[in-house]
Amino acid sequence: VHEDLATTLERRLAQRQPVYDAFEAVDTTGRSVDEVVRDVAARSGLAEVGCLAFERRRESDIIFGRGILGDLGGAMAARGLRGQIMLVSDRGAREAGWAEQALRSLATAELQFVHVPIEGGEGDKALATVERVYRAGADRQLDRSAVIVGLGGGALCDLAGFVAATYLRGIELVLVPTTLLAQVDAAIGGKVGVDLLGFKNAVGAFYPARIVVIDPETLSSVPPALLSDGLAEVVKIAFVRSGALLDRLESLPRREAILAGPDIIRAAGEEKIRLVRIDPYERGERALLNFGHTVGHAIESGSGFRLSHGQAIAIGMVAETWLAECEGWCPSGTLDRLMAILQRLELPVSTAGDPDRIAPLMDQDKKRRDGRIRFAIPADIGCGVVVEVSAEQARAAVGHVAVGNQA
Ligand SMILES: NC(=O)c1ccc[n+]([C@@H]2O[C@H](COP(=O)([O-])OP(=O)(O)OC[C@H]3O[C@@H](n4cnc5c(N)ncnc54)[C@H](O)[C@@H]3O)[C@@H](O)[C@H]2O)c1
Numbered sequence: 001v002h003e004d005l006a007t008t009l010e011r012r013l014a015q016r017q018p019v020y021d022a023f024e025a026v027d028t029t030g031r032s033v034d035e036v037v038r039d040v041a042a043r044s045g046l047a048e049v050g051c052l053a054f055e056r057r058r059e060s061d062i063i064f065g066r067g068i069l070g071d072l073g074g075a076m077a078a079r080g081l082r083g084q085i086m087l088v089s090d091r092g093a094r095e096a097g098w099a100e101q102a103l104r105s106l107a108t109a110e111l112q113f114v115h116v117p118i119e120g121g122e123g124d125k126a127l128a129t130v131e132r133v134y135r136a137g138a139d140r141q142l143d144r145s146a147v148i149v150g151l152g153g154g155a156l157c158d159l160a161g162f163v164a165a166t167y168l169r170g171i172e173l174v175l176v177p178t179t180l181l182a183q184v185d186a187a188i189g190g191k192v193g194v195d196l197l198g199f200k201n202a203v204g205a206f207y208p209a210r211i212v213v214i215d216p217e218t219l220s221s222v223p224p225a226l227l228s229d230g231l232a233e234v235v236k237i238a239f240v241r242s243g244a245l246l247d248r249l250e251s252l253p254r255r256e257a258i259l260a261g262p263d264i265i266r267a268a269g270e271e272k273i274r275l276v277r278i279d280p281y282e283r284g285e286r287a288l289l290n291f292g293h294t295v296g297h298a299i300e301s302g303s304g305f306r307l308s309h310g311q312a313i314a315i316g317m318v319a320e321t322w323l324a325e326c327e328g329w330c331p332s333g334t335l336d337r338l339m340a341i342l343q344r345l346e347l348p349v350s351t352a353g354d355p356d357r358i359a360p361l362m363d364q365d366k367k368r369r370d371g372r373i374r375f376a377i378p379a380d381i382g383c384g385v386v387v388e389v390s391a392e393q394a395r396a397a398v399g400h401v402a403v404g405n406q407a
Pocket of ligand 1: 091092096098119120122125153158178179182187189191192201219223
Protein backbone atom coordinates (compact mmCIF):
# COMPACT_ATOMS: atom_id res chain seq x y z
CA VAL A 1 0.00 0.00 0.00
CA HIS A 2 2.78 2.39 0.98
CA GLU A 3 4.67 1.78 -2.22
CA ASP A 4 1.56 2.52 -4.24
CA LEU A 5 0.98 5.78 -2.39
CA ALA A 6 4.59 6.89 -2.90
CA THR A 7 4.39 6.10 -6.61
CA THR A 8 1.14 7.99 -6.97
CA LEU A 9 2.54 11.04 -5.21
CA GLU A 10 5.67 11.05 -7.35
CA ARG A 11 3.63 10.75 -10.53
CA ARG A 12 1.32 13.64 -9.46
CA LEU A 13 4.30 15.81 -8.48
CA ALA A 14 5.93 15.19 -11.86
CA GLN A 15 2.68 16.13 -13.63
CA ARG A 16 2.26 19.31 -11.63
CA GLN A 17 5.89 20.41 -11.52
CA PRO A 18 5.66 22.68 -14.61
CA VAL A 19 2.76 24.54 -12.96
CA TYR A 20 4.60 24.87 -9.64
CA ASP A 21 7.67 26.11 -11.52
CA ALA A 22 5.62 28.90 -13.10
CA PHE A 23 5.39 30.56 -9.64
CA GLU A 24 8.25 32.46 -8.14
CA ALA A 25 9.27 30.82 -4.89
CA VAL A 26 10.34 32.67 -1.78
CA ASP A 27 12.32 30.62 0.68
CA THR A 28 11.12 31.46 4.18
CA THR A 29 13.47 29.17 6.04
CA GLY A 30 14.97 30.92 9.05
CA ARG A 31 13.72 34.38 8.03
CA SER A 32 11.58 36.85 9.97
CA VAL A 33 8.09 37.81 8.81
CA ASP A 34 9.26 41.37 8.04
CA GLU A 35 12.10 40.09 5.86
CA VAL A 36 9.74 37.83 3.92
CA VAL A 37 7.17 40.65 3.50
CA ARG A 38 9.86 43.01 2.15
CA ASP A 39 11.09 40.28 -0.20
CA VAL A 40 7.59 39.51 -1.50
CA ALA A 41 6.73 43.21 -1.91
CA ALA A 42 9.96 43.90 -3.80
CA ARG A 43 9.47 40.95 -6.17
CA SER A 44 5.83 41.86 -6.87
CA GLY A 45 6.59 45.50 -7.64
CA LEU A 46 4.41 46.57 -4.73
CA ALA A 47 7.26 48.07 -2.75
CA GLU A 48 6.26 51.07 -0.72
CA VAL A 49 7.86 54.28 -1.95
CA GLY A 50 7.00 56.29 1.13
CA CYS A 51 4.55 56.69 3.96
CA LEU A 52 2.75 59.97 4.66
CA ALA A 53 1.32 60.70 8.07
CA PHE A 54 -1.69 62.97 7.71
CA GLU A 55 -2.85 64.96 10.66
CA ARG A 56 -6.62 65.14 10.96
CA ARG A 57 -7.96 68.55 11.95
CA ARG A 58 -6.93 69.77 15.35
CA GLU A 59 -9.12 70.77 18.22
CA SER A 60 -12.51 72.42 18.15
CA ASP A 61 -13.20 74.83 21.02
CA ILE A 62 -16.81 74.78 22.11
CA ILE A 63 -17.54 77.84 24.20
CA PHE A 64 -20.75 78.42 25.98
CA GLY A 65 -22.32 81.30 27.91
CA ARG A 66 -25.11 83.81 28.06
CA GLY A 67 -24.24 86.91 26.05
CA ILE A 68 -20.98 85.54 24.59
CA LEU A 69 -22.11 86.42 21.07
CA GLY A 70 -21.08 89.97 22.02
CA ASP A 71 -17.49 88.69 22.27
CA LEU A 72 -17.39 86.67 19.03
CA GLY A 73 -14.64 88.90 17.59
CA GLY A 74 -12.59 88.68 20.78
CA ALA A 75 -12.86 84.88 20.87
CA MET A 76 -11.69 84.66 17.25
CA ALA A 77 -8.83 87.13 17.64
CA ALA A 78 -7.67 85.34 20.78
CA ARG A 79 -7.28 82.16 18.71
CA GLY A 80 -5.41 83.88 15.92
CA LEU A 81 -8.34 83.93 13.49
CA ARG A 82 -7.53 87.34 12.03
CA GLY A 83 -7.90 86.66 8.30
CA GLN A 84 -10.74 88.09 6.25
CA ILE A 85 -14.08 86.89 7.57
CA MET A 86 -17.14 85.93 5.56
CA LEU A 87 -20.12 85.81 7.88
CA VAL A 88 -23.00 83.79 6.42
CA SER A 89 -26.32 84.21 8.23
CA ASP A 90 -29.84 82.86 7.84
CA ARG A 91 -32.96 85.01 7.83
CA GLY A 92 -34.20 84.00 11.28
CA ALA A 93 -30.91 84.90 12.96
CA ARG A 94 -30.78 88.17 11.03
CA GLU A 95 -34.31 89.25 11.74
CA ALA A 96 -33.82 88.65 15.44
CA GLY A 97 -30.78 90.96 15.39
CA TRP A 98 -28.14 88.28 16.11
CA ALA A 99 -26.23 88.87 12.87
CA GLU A 100 -25.99 92.56 13.62
CA GLN A 101 -24.69 91.85 17.10
CA ALA A 102 -22.08 89.44 15.68
CA LEU A 103 -20.94 91.98 13.07
CA ARG A 104 -20.60 94.68 15.75
CA SER A 105 -18.42 92.36 17.76
CA LEU A 106 -16.16 91.65 14.75
CA ALA A 107 -15.84 95.39 14.14
CA THR A 108 -14.95 96.04 17.78
CA ALA A 109 -12.18 93.44 17.53
CA GLU A 110 -10.98 95.28 14.39
CA LEU A 111 -11.44 92.25 12.17
CA GLN A 112 -12.12 92.56 8.41
CA PHE A 113 -15.43 91.05 7.37
CA VAL A 114 -18.09 90.74 4.71
CA HIS A 115 -21.65 89.63 5.33
CA VAL A 116 -23.39 87.14 3.03
CA PRO A 117 -27.07 86.91 3.97
CA ILE A 118 -28.97 83.86 2.76
CA GLU A 119 -32.49 82.60 3.39
CA GLY A 120 -31.34 79.50 5.30
CA GLY A 121 -33.42 76.53 6.38
CA GLU A 122 -33.43 73.14 4.63
CA GLY A 123 -34.16 74.69 1.22
CA ASP A 124 -30.76 76.37 1.25
CA LYS A 125 -28.87 73.20 2.20
CA ALA A 126 -28.12 72.69 -1.48
CA LEU A 127 -25.18 72.76 -3.88
CA ALA A 128 -26.70 75.78 -5.65
CA THR A 129 -26.40 77.79 -2.42
CA VAL A 130 -22.90 76.42 -1.83
CA GLU A 131 -21.94 77.81 -5.23
CA ARG A 132 -23.48 81.19 -4.41
CA VAL A 133 -21.42 81.41 -1.26
CA TYR A 134 -18.24 80.27 -3.11
CA ARG A 135 -18.86 83.03 -5.64
CA ALA A 136 -19.36 85.62 -2.90
CA GLY A 137 -16.00 84.50 -1.49
CA ALA A 138 -14.27 84.60 -4.86
CA ASP A 139 -15.72 88.07 -5.63
CA ARG A 140 -14.14 89.32 -2.41
CA GLN A 141 -10.90 87.46 -3.21
CA LEU A 142 -10.97 85.45 -0.02
CA ASP A 143 -7.75 83.49 0.27
CA ARG A 144 -6.72 80.51 2.35
CA SER A 145 -6.31 82.62 5.47
CA ALA A 146 -10.02 83.51 5.34
CA VAL A 147 -12.56 82.37 7.93
CA ILE A 148 -16.18 81.41 7.35
CA VAL A 149 -18.49 82.26 10.24
CA GLY A 150 -21.84 80.45 10.01
CA LEU A 151 -24.57 82.04 12.12
CA GLY A 152 -28.03 80.49 12.22
CA GLY A 153 -29.91 77.22 12.54
CA GLY A 154 -28.59 73.71 11.96
CA ALA A 155 -29.12 73.90 8.21
CA LEU A 156 -27.04 77.08 7.98
CA CYS A 157 -24.30 75.52 10.14
CA ASP A 158 -24.18 72.42 7.90
CA LEU A 159 -24.01 74.56 4.76
CA ALA A 160 -21.39 77.00 6.08
CA GLY A 161 -19.32 74.04 7.28
CA PHE A 162 -19.47 72.42 3.85
CA VAL A 163 -18.32 75.65 2.20
CA ALA A 164 -15.46 76.01 4.69
CA ALA A 165 -14.42 72.36 4.17
CA THR A 166 -14.17 72.76 0.41
CA TYR A 167 -13.42 76.39 -0.51
CA LEU A 168 -9.74 76.44 -1.54
CA ARG A 169 -9.60 72.88 -0.10
CA GLY A 170 -10.55 74.06 3.34
CA ILE A 171 -10.47 77.31 5.30
CA GLU A 172 -11.14 78.08 8.96
CA LEU A 173 -14.66 77.70 10.27
CA VAL A 174 -16.47 79.28 13.21
CA LEU A 175 -20.06 78.32 14.01
CA VAL A 176 -22.59 80.37 15.94
CA PRO A 177 -25.67 78.14 16.25
CA THR A 178 -28.84 80.08 17.04
CA THR A 179 -31.50 77.36 17.35
CA LEU A 180 -31.75 74.81 20.15
CA LEU A 181 -31.18 71.90 17.79
CA ALA A 182 -28.09 73.54 16.34
CA GLN A 183 -26.71 74.36 19.81
CA VAL A 184 -27.07 70.89 21.30
CA ASP A 185 -26.44 68.84 18.19
CA ALA A 186 -25.77 70.17 14.67
CA ALA A 187 -22.90 72.58 15.39
CA ILE A 188 -21.00 70.15 17.62
CA GLY A 189 -18.98 67.31 16.18
CA GLY A 190 -17.89 68.33 12.72
CA LYS A 191 -20.49 66.75 10.45
CA VAL A 192 -21.13 69.21 7.62
CA GLY A 193 -22.96 68.76 4.36
CA VAL A 194 -25.84 69.53 2.06
CA ASP A 195 -28.77 67.66 0.54
CA LEU A 196 -28.72 66.23 -2.98
CA LEU A 197 -31.51 64.87 -5.20
CA GLY A 198 -33.90 64.79 -2.26
CA PHE A 199 -31.48 62.88 0.00
CA LYS A 200 -30.57 64.62 3.23
CA ASN A 201 -26.89 65.19 3.90
CA ALA A 202 -25.97 63.20 0.79
CA VAL A 203 -22.69 65.06 0.33
CA GLY A 204 -20.52 66.29 3.13
CA ALA A 205 -17.46 65.90 5.26
CA PHE A 206 -16.19 65.68 8.80
CA TYR A 207 -14.91 69.21 9.32
CA PRO A 208 -15.10 70.47 12.90
CA ALA A 209 -15.34 74.20 13.48
CA ARG A 210 -12.29 75.81 15.08
CA ILE A 211 -14.70 77.52 17.49
CA VAL A 212 -18.37 76.88 18.24
CA VAL A 213 -19.89 79.85 20.05
CA ILE A 214 -23.05 78.83 21.91
CA ASP A 215 -25.03 81.71 23.35
CA PRO A 216 -28.39 80.52 24.79
CA GLU A 217 -29.54 84.16 24.69
CA THR A 218 -30.06 83.76 20.94
CA LEU A 219 -32.84 81.24 21.64
CA SER A 220 -35.06 84.00 23.00
CA SER A 221 -36.31 84.68 19.45
CA VAL A 222 -36.91 81.05 18.50
CA PRO A 223 -40.62 80.29 17.95
CA PRO A 224 -42.15 77.70 20.34
CA ALA A 225 -42.59 74.98 17.71
CA LEU A 226 -38.92 75.22 16.73
CA LEU A 227 -37.99 75.04 20.39
CA SER A 228 -39.93 71.78 20.65
CA ASP A 229 -37.99 70.43 17.67
CA GLY A 230 -34.74 71.05 19.50
CA LEU A 231 -36.14 69.55 22.67
CA ALA A 232 -36.83 66.32 20.79
CA GLU A 233 -33.06 66.01 20.26
CA VAL A 234 -32.42 66.78 23.93
CA VAL A 235 -34.84 64.00 24.90
CA LYS A 236 -32.99 61.73 22.48
CA ILE A 237 -29.59 62.46 24.03
CA ALA A 238 -31.03 62.00 27.54
CA PHE A 239 -32.55 58.59 26.78
CA VAL A 240 -29.41 57.10 25.27
CA ARG A 241 -26.77 58.90 27.33
CA SER A 242 -27.91 60.51 30.56
CA GLY A 243 -30.61 59.67 33.07
CA ALA A 244 -29.67 62.82 35.01
CA LEU A 245 -30.43 64.94 31.96
CA LEU A 246 -33.84 63.29 31.66
CA ASP A 247 -34.55 64.08 35.33
CA ARG A 248 -33.75 67.73 34.63
CA LEU A 249 -35.96 67.79 31.56
CA GLU A 250 -38.79 66.31 33.59
CA SER A 251 -38.39 69.06 36.15
CA LEU A 252 -39.06 71.81 33.57
CA PRO A 253 -42.41 73.37 34.46
CA ARG A 254 -43.09 73.97 30.76
CA ARG A 255 -41.30 73.92 27.43
CA GLU A 256 -40.25 77.59 27.43
CA ALA A 257 -38.54 77.20 30.81
CA ILE A 258 -35.56 75.78 28.93
CA LEU A 259 -34.68 79.37 28.06
CA ALA A 260 -34.47 80.48 31.69
CA GLY A 261 -31.20 78.75 32.52
CA PRO A 262 -28.58 77.31 30.18
CA ASP A 263 -28.16 74.22 32.39
CA ILE A 264 -30.02 71.72 30.26
CA ILE A 265 -28.69 73.09 27.00
CA ARG A 266 -25.15 72.94 28.28
CA ALA A 267 -25.60 69.44 29.72
CA ALA A 268 -27.01 68.17 26.42
CA GLY A 269 -24.11 69.75 24.52
CA GLU A 270 -21.63 68.14 26.90
CA GLU A 271 -23.14 64.70 26.27
CA LYS A 272 -22.73 65.21 22.53
CA ILE A 273 -19.13 66.34 23.06
CA ARG A 274 -18.41 63.18 25.08
CA LEU A 275 -19.82 60.95 22.36
CA VAL A 276 -17.90 62.67 19.59
CA ARG A 277 -14.72 62.50 21.64
CA ILE A 278 -15.07 58.69 21.86
CA ASP A 279 -16.13 58.25 18.25
CA PRO A 280 -15.34 61.26 16.03
CA TYR A 281 -16.04 59.52 12.70
CA GLU A 282 -19.24 57.71 13.66
CA ARG A 283 -17.84 54.20 13.62
CA GLY A 284 -19.44 53.16 16.88
CA GLU A 285 -21.01 54.94 19.85
CA ARG A 286 -21.89 58.08 17.93
CA ALA A 287 -24.54 56.05 16.12
CA LEU A 288 -26.54 56.17 19.38
CA LEU A 289 -27.56 59.65 18.29
CA ASN A 290 -29.68 57.92 15.65
CA PHE A 291 -32.21 56.94 18.33
CA GLY A 292 -35.61 57.68 16.78
CA HIS A 293 -34.05 58.54 13.44
CA THR A 294 -34.45 55.29 11.46
CA VAL A 295 -38.23 55.37 11.81
CA GLY A 296 -38.24 59.18 12.18
CA HIS A 297 -36.65 59.87 8.78
CA ALA A 298 -39.21 57.60 7.10
CA ILE A 299 -42.07 59.34 8.94
CA GLU A 300 -40.64 62.75 8.02
CA SER A 301 -40.38 62.06 4.30
CA GLY A 302 -43.63 60.00 4.33
CA SER A 303 -45.43 63.10 5.58
CA GLY A 304 -44.06 65.07 2.63
CA PHE A 305 -42.13 67.09 5.26
CA ARG A 306 -45.42 68.32 6.72
CA LEU A 307 -44.05 67.06 10.02
CA SER A 308 -40.94 68.88 11.18
CA HIS A 309 -37.74 66.94 11.83
CA GLY A 310 -38.18 67.16 15.61
CA GLN A 311 -41.80 65.99 15.45
CA ALA A 312 -40.83 63.05 13.24
CA ILE A 313 -37.96 62.10 15.56
CA ALA A 314 -40.31 62.21 18.56
CA ILE A 315 -42.65 59.75 16.81
CA GLY A 316 -39.66 57.67 15.68
CA MET A 317 -38.40 57.39 19.28
CA VAL A 318 -41.82 56.14 20.37
CA ALA A 319 -41.86 53.51 17.59
CA GLU A 320 -38.36 52.27 18.31
CA THR A 321 -38.85 52.19 22.09
CA TRP A 322 -42.15 50.35 21.65
CA LEU A 323 -40.34 47.61 19.71
CA ALA A 324 -37.52 47.56 22.27
CA GLU A 325 -40.01 47.06 25.07
CA CYS A 326 -41.94 44.36 23.17
CA GLU A 327 -38.71 42.45 22.51
CA GLY A 328 -37.53 42.83 26.11
CA TRP A 329 -34.52 44.92 25.04
CA CYS A 330 -35.40 47.60 27.60
CA PRO A 331 -37.31 47.54 30.90
CA SER A 332 -41.06 48.03 30.78
CA GLY A 333 -42.01 51.55 31.75
CA THR A 334 -39.38 53.10 29.43
CA LEU A 335 -42.00 53.84 26.79
CA ASP A 336 -44.38 55.43 29.31
CA ARG A 337 -41.66 57.73 30.53
CA LEU A 338 -40.74 58.69 26.96
CA MET A 339 -44.37 59.40 26.00
CA ALA A 340 -44.93 61.51 29.11
CA ILE A 341 -41.94 63.78 28.51
CA LEU A 342 -42.68 64.17 24.79
CA GLN A 343 -46.28 65.14 25.47
CA ARG A 344 -45.23 67.63 28.12
CA LEU A 345 -42.86 69.23 25.62
CA GLU A 346 -45.75 69.41 23.13
CA LEU A 347 -44.28 66.88 20.74
CA PRO A 348 -46.41 64.31 18.90
CA VAL A 349 -46.25 60.59 19.70
CA SER A 350 -48.10 59.24 16.65
CA THR A 351 -49.14 60.35 13.18
CA ALA A 352 -51.75 59.70 10.53
CA GLY A 353 -50.16 57.54 7.85
CA ASP A 354 -50.11 54.22 6.08
CA PRO A 355 -47.40 52.00 7.63
CA ASP A 356 -47.08 50.01 4.40
CA ARG A 357 -46.14 53.17 2.57
CA ILE A 358 -43.90 54.55 5.30
CA ALA A 359 -41.96 51.38 6.24
CA PRO A 360 -40.27 50.96 2.80
CA LEU A 361 -38.90 54.48 3.17
CA MET A 362 -36.52 53.05 5.75
CA ASP A 363 -34.71 51.36 2.84
CA GLN A 364 -32.90 54.60 2.24
CA ASP A 365 -31.29 54.34 5.68
CA LYS A 366 -30.71 50.65 5.07
CA LYS A 367 -28.86 51.29 1.80
CA ARG A 368 -26.56 53.70 3.53
CA ARG A 369 -25.79 51.17 6.24
CA ASP A 370 -24.71 47.94 4.52
CA GLY A 371 -28.21 46.62 3.89
CA ARG A 372 -29.24 46.19 7.52
CA ILE A 373 -31.85 48.08 9.48
CA ARG A 374 -30.45 49.29 12.77
CA PHE A 375 -32.26 50.94 15.64
CA ALA A 376 -30.41 52.83 18.36
CA ILE A 377 -32.50 52.21 21.47
CA PRO A 378 -32.27 52.89 25.21
CA ALA A 379 -31.37 49.52 26.78
CA ASP A 380 -32.11 51.45 29.95
CA ILE A 381 -32.62 55.15 30.65
CA GLY A 382 -29.37 56.90 29.77
CA CYS A 383 -27.76 53.79 28.31
CA GLY A 384 -28.21 53.29 24.59
CA VAL A 385 -27.30 50.35 22.36
CA VAL A 386 -27.57 49.70 18.64
CA VAL A 387 -29.57 46.65 17.57
CA GLU A 388 -30.25 45.09 14.19
CA VAL A 389 -33.91 44.56 13.43
CA SER A 390 -35.70 42.57 10.74
CA ALA A 391 -37.89 44.22 8.11
CA GLU A 392 -40.95 42.75 9.91
CA GLN A 393 -39.92 44.20 13.26
CA ALA A 394 -39.29 47.60 11.67
CA ARG A 395 -42.68 47.46 9.93
CA ALA A 396 -44.38 46.60 13.24
CA ALA A 397 -42.70 49.57 14.93
CA VAL A 398 -43.95 51.91 12.21
CA GLY A 399 -47.41 50.35 12.50
CA HIS A 400 -47.48 51.24 16.19
CA VAL A 401 -47.14 54.97 15.52
CA ALA A 402 -48.67 55.42 12.05
CA VAL A 403 -52.41 55.06 12.22
CA GLY A 404 -54.97 55.50 9.44
CA ASN A 405 -53.81 56.28 5.93
CA GLN A 406 -54.15 59.99 5.44
CA ALA A 407 -50.48 61.09 5.48
N1 LIG B 1 -24.41 68.22 11.45
C1 LIG B 1 -25.06 67.55 12.36
O1 LIG B 1 -24.46 66.78 13.13
C2 LIG B 1 -26.54 67.73 12.50
C3 LIG B 1 -27.21 67.18 13.60
C4 LIG B 1 -28.58 67.40 13.72
C5 LIG B 1 -29.25 68.14 12.75
N2 LIG B 1 -28.56 68.67 11.70
C6 LIG B 1 -29.25 69.46 10.67
O2 LIG B 1 -29.82 70.62 11.28
C7 LIG B 1 -30.88 71.07 10.43
C8 LIG B 1 -32.05 71.51 11.27
O3 LIG B 1 -31.66 72.58 12.08
P1 LIG B 1 -32.72 73.57 12.76
O4 LIG B 1 -33.74 72.80 13.50
O5 LIG B 1 -31.93 74.58 13.47
O6 LIG B 1 -33.51 74.18 11.53
P2 LIG B 1 -33.10 75.26 10.45
O7 LIG B 1 -31.65 75.45 10.36
O8 LIG B 1 -33.82 74.87 9.21
O9 LIG B 1 -33.71 76.61 11.03
C9 LIG B 1 -35.10 76.76 11.13
C10 LIG B 1 -35.49 78.23 11.00
O10 LIG B 1 -35.08 78.95 12.14
C11 LIG B 1 -34.58 80.21 11.76
N3 LIG B 1 -33.75 80.69 12.85
C12 LIG B 1 -32.44 80.44 13.11
N4 LIG B 1 -32.07 81.01 14.25
C13 LIG B 1 -33.15 81.65 14.75
C14 LIG B 1 -33.39 82.42 15.92
N5 LIG B 1 -32.45 82.60 16.86
N6 LIG B 1 -34.63 82.96 16.10
C15 LIG B 1 -35.60 82.73 15.20
N7 LIG B 1 -35.44 81.99 14.08
C16 LIG B 1 -34.23 81.45 13.87
C17 LIG B 1 -33.89 79.93 10.45
O11 LIG B 1 -33.78 81.08 9.67
C18 LIG B 1 -34.85 78.91 9.81
O12 LIG B 1 -35.86 79.58 9.12
C19 LIG B 1 -31.20 69.93 9.49
O13 LIG B 1 -30.74 70.25 8.19
C20 LIG B 1 -30.40 68.75 10.04
O14 LIG B 1 -29.97 67.86 9.03
C21 LIG B 1 -27.23 68.48 11.57
